[in-house]
Amino acid sequence: MRVELSVNGKPHVVEVESRTSLLDCLRERLLLNGAHAGCEHGVCGACTVLIDGTPMRSCLMFAVQADGYVITTIEGLSPGPGELSPVQDAFCETHGMQCGYCTPAMILTAHALLAGNPAPTRAEIVEAISGNICRCTGYAQIVEAIALAAERMRGVNRPDGADASAQAGPA
Amino acid sequence: MVAQGDDVRIIAGGQTLVPLMAMRLARPRLLIDIVRIGELAFIRRDGDAVAIGATTRQCLLERDPIIGADLPLLARVMPFIGHAPTRARGTVGGSLANADPAAEIALVAVTLGATLCYRDGGASAEVSAAEFFIGPMMTALPTTACLTAVRFPVWREPRVGIGFHEVNARRSDFAFAAAAAQLALDENGICRRAAVGIGAVTTVPLRLEGVGEALVGTRCDAPLVHEVVTEALSGIEPLADLHASAAYRRRAAISLAGRAITDAYEAAVNVN
Numbered sequence: 001m002r003v004e005l006s007v008n009g010k011p012h013v014v015e016v017e018s019r020t021s022l023l024d025c026l027r028e029r030l031l032l033n034g035a036h037a038g039c040e041h042g043v044c045g046a047c048t049v050l051i052d053g054t055p056m057r058s059c060l061m062f063a064v065q066a067d068g069y070v071i072t073t074i075e076g077l078s079p080g081p082g083e084l085s086p087v088q089d090a091f092c093e094t095h096g097m098q099c100g101y102c103t104p105a106m107i108l109t110a111h112a113l114l115a116g117n118p119a120p121t122r123a124e125i126v127e128a129i130s131g132n133i134c135r136c137t138g139y140a141q142i143v144e145a146i147a148l149a150a151e152r153m154r155g156v157n158r159p160d161g162a163d164a165s166a167q168a169g170p171a
Numbered sequence: 172m173v174a175q176g177d178d179v180r181i182i183a184g185g186q187t188l189v190p191l192m193a194m195r196l197a198r199p200r201l202l203i204d205i206v207r208i209g210e211l212a213f214i215r216r217d218g219d220a221v222a223i224g225a226t227t228r229q230c231l232l233e234r235d236p237i238i239g240a241d242l243p244l245l246a247r248v249m250p251f252i253g254h255a256p257t258r259a260r261g262t263v264g265g266s267l268a269n270a271d272p273a274a275e276i277a278l279v280a281v282t283l284g285a286t287l288c289y290r291d292g293g294a295s296a297e298v299s300a301a302e303f304f305i306g307p308m309m310t311a312l313p314t315t316a317c318l319t320a321v322r323f324p325v326w327r328e329p330r331v332g333i334g335f336h337e338v339n340a341r342r343s344d345f346a347f348a349a350a351a352a353q354l355a356l357d358e359n360g361i362c363r364r365a366a367v368g369i370g371a372v373t374t375v376p377l378r379l380e381g382v383g384e385a386l387v388g389t390r391c392d393a394p395l396v397h398e399v400v401t402e403a404l405s406g407i408e409p410l411a412d413l414h415a416s417a418a419y420r421r422r423a424a425i426s427l428a429g430r431a432i433t434d435a436y437e438a439a440v441n442v443n
Contacts, residue, residue: 018202021189041190048256054230055256060189065204109256130342131254 003064007032008076016063023047025063026073034074034104038133045132048105049073055109055131074104077111086156087111087149096145098136105132110146118154122147181205181317183226186253186261187269191308206262211319214238220286220322225264229276230255232263241325244283244333244353248275251335254343264318267303270310272410273345273371275337277304281376282351282368285323291316304375328355328363332439334431337371338423340414346371347415350427352435354391360440362386367400367432372409372424379403379428391436393429400428 005012007030014029023040026032026049038046040059047059050072077085084092087110097103106129113120113128120128125146126139134142180199182188183206191197205211211226214235221241223232232238233249252258252266252275266276267287280287280300287303289296291313300321303310312318337349349371355364365383370376385399409420 041193042186042257043190045254045256051260054259056260057186057256059193060185060257060260062185062189062202065185065206128255131256 001064003067005030005063005066005071006069007071008073014063018062018064020063021059022049022061022063022066022071023058025066026058026071029063032073032075036101036104038101043133044102045109046102046105048108048132050108050112053112053115055105055112072108072111074108077107085111086152087114087146090145090149090152091142094141094145094148096137096142102132102134106134106142110149113146114150114153118150120146120150179203179314181268183265184228184261185265186257187265187271187274191269205317211264213320216241216325217322219327220324222288222320222322223263224320225262225268225318227263229253229258229261229263229266233258242279242283242323243331244335244351245276245279245323247333247335248279248351251275251337251343251346251349263321267321268310268312268318270304270306270308270375271345272307272374272376273347273349274376275346275349275370278349278351278368278370278376280321280323281370281378282366283323283353284366284378285321287312287318288320288322289313289316289318295319301378306374326353326355326364330356330358330439330442332356332435332437332442334434334436334438336427336430336434338427348372348420348423348427350424350431352428352431354386354432354435354439356436356439360390362389362391362436365391365432367428369404369424369428372404372420373407374410377407382428382432386432391432393433396429396432397425400425400432404428 001018002015016025023035026035035049035058036046038044042057042060048055049058051069087107109129125143178200180202182202182204206226211224213224214237215222239246266274285300286297305311332354334352337346339346350369352367354362357363365386367379367382381403382399404425409417411417
């Protein structure tokens with residue numbers, strides 16, 4: 001079946017089998033390997049992508065169902081070549097990862113949280129990432145990273161802040 | 172509606188069906204995607220009930236003012252249904268139609284005595300939640316039918332309270348046992364109407380009719396609650412699996428139902 005997908009701001013027309021998951025389509029057809037295949041039945045959250053800005057499981061959607069939505073993967077967060085979004089930066093700085101398998105999904109989930117809630121409490125951060133399993137970190141540095149990113153993103157909105165357009169990243 | 176066979180399934184959010192397909196527990200030949208049928212996505216007052224369209228996303232119920240005001244028990248269970256990313260895509264009708272024994276929406280539907288509406292060919296029909304669920308992942312819905320809506324009765328008494336508890340291995344994971352209660356009290360704090368249900372304990376969610384009847388006319392004191400709940404659950408056949416034995420599920424259900432009733436009573440007493 002032919003499906004038109006809008007991924008990271010670019011339109012793609014792909015021919016897929018109707019049974020192909022959005023996850024497999026992103027990875028194998030569009031070569032966007034940042035969405036990870038973990039449990040492949042909706043439990044681990046490693047395949048999370050943003051659908052119209054909301055985190056969803058790409059393993060539980062068929063590619064043909066994704067027509068017409070705005071899809072954002074980890075590859076779409078960078079504001080420019082060689083640059084990182086504030087959330088990605090914060091994950092590096094606090095070392096919010098070990099093996100990295102859950103990281104793209106964690107970062108996308110954090111982006112969605114911060115887009116709607118610029119000053120989340122610790123409890124809100126924990127709740128937001130509760131659908132994403134990390135088997136390495138014990139979550140502490142991930143929570144720290146998201147809090148740090150939130151603080152920085154609030155900072156760039158202040159009149160005396162740094163160049164907001166360079167750091168804001170996609171909503 | 173397209174005529175279907177046993178190997179044709181309707182898909183909406185896919186948050187229950189697709190995991191079953193991934194594990195090869197469901198192997199449909201054909202899927203019919205109804206999630207973009209706009210007419211099936213709604214939340215509206217309908218006489219003494221609130222009607223929710225089958226393809227209404229679960230996440231919409233979390234912040235809907237009608238649900239919050241008229242169906243506090245349903246509002247209460249929403250955060251327990253999967254995680255935010257699955258509620259963003261999962262639908263109310265999909266959760267009901269797939270009939271997972273641990274599903275919270277099904278538990279509330281059975282507890283409150285909801286009515287499920289479906290279309291079969293050109294005809295519309297209804298079935299009570301109690302008759303709808305017949306086993307794990309099995310419903311009375313004809314294989315050629317499509318669930319269209321669910322109507323939850325609204326309690327208009329001035330003093331209504333709700334309680335809900337569940338135990339699971341991780342937050343928002345499948346419940347091993349769950350219990351829901353909704354009580355209406357008169358001005359003297361006497362229970363005038365009671366609905367109590369348990370989920371994840373047996374093959375289908377159960378409304379504990381006897382418990383509801385026994386609580387009416389009382390102040391729902393803890394010893395009485397424990398006695399009637401224990402009595403009601405003595406005859407059930409709990410599920411047993413790797414995570415929780417039948418004996419554990421029965422014990423947990425007694426305890427959780429007692430807590431849910433007590434919470435509901437206290438909440439109702441504290442309404443003005």
